[in-house]
């Protein structure tokens with residue numbers, strides 16, 4: 001399972017990268033705005049900065065909603081750096097753009113996916129990644145994990161190459177559940193990754209080992 005961090009915050013990206021388990025980054029216009037990154041040139045520069053920190057894929061989202069606009073933006077984003085993956089929303093024009101990019105060899109991440117039908121369409125259009133938004137479904141009392149499991153079933157039935165990128169991960173249990181269900185990738189906040197290393201018995205055990213060492217070596 002690949003681990004992506006879902007942020008545009010360079011410090012957090014560096015921290016995750018230093019942990020040694022980071023495979024990529026996802027961003028979206030809200031995350032960029034949260035970091036105060038505005039204006040076309042600043043946004044493009046920020047993507048390049050992110051690429052210089054991580055070795056893996058960096059999703060950069062288009063903001064156009066028409067085919068021509070998405071193609072223009074996506075081609076410019078893809079030219080920025082070979083780690084860039086063009087993030088395209090699951091709308092009709094987006095599906096056309098996914099197919100266009102796929103035919104051109106430009107990698108894509110189909111975002112804002114909330115149903116198996118949308119995921120099937122994204123795979124048919126040749127998306128590199130499909131991003132089902134787990135947490136946002138949970139927010140409206142719908143089983144987000146079930147969506148991951150149904151997409152896995154359908155993709156396996158037809159051996160689609162599209163990778164399931166479990167998105168809108170909110171906490172560590174989401175990461176573990178997605179791993180059990182066979183999601184190819186998860187993207188979440190740094191806390192969801194760091195939560196994996198925590199166990200009270202580890203802390204208690206380490207404190208005892210160190211105390212016993214001190215007793216015999218002081």
Ligand code: E4P
Pocket residue numbers: 006026027028111131133135136167168169187
């Ligand atoms: C996915 O790529 C999105 O950036 C993200 O996971 C959305 O998460 P949120 O629902 O926590 O905003």
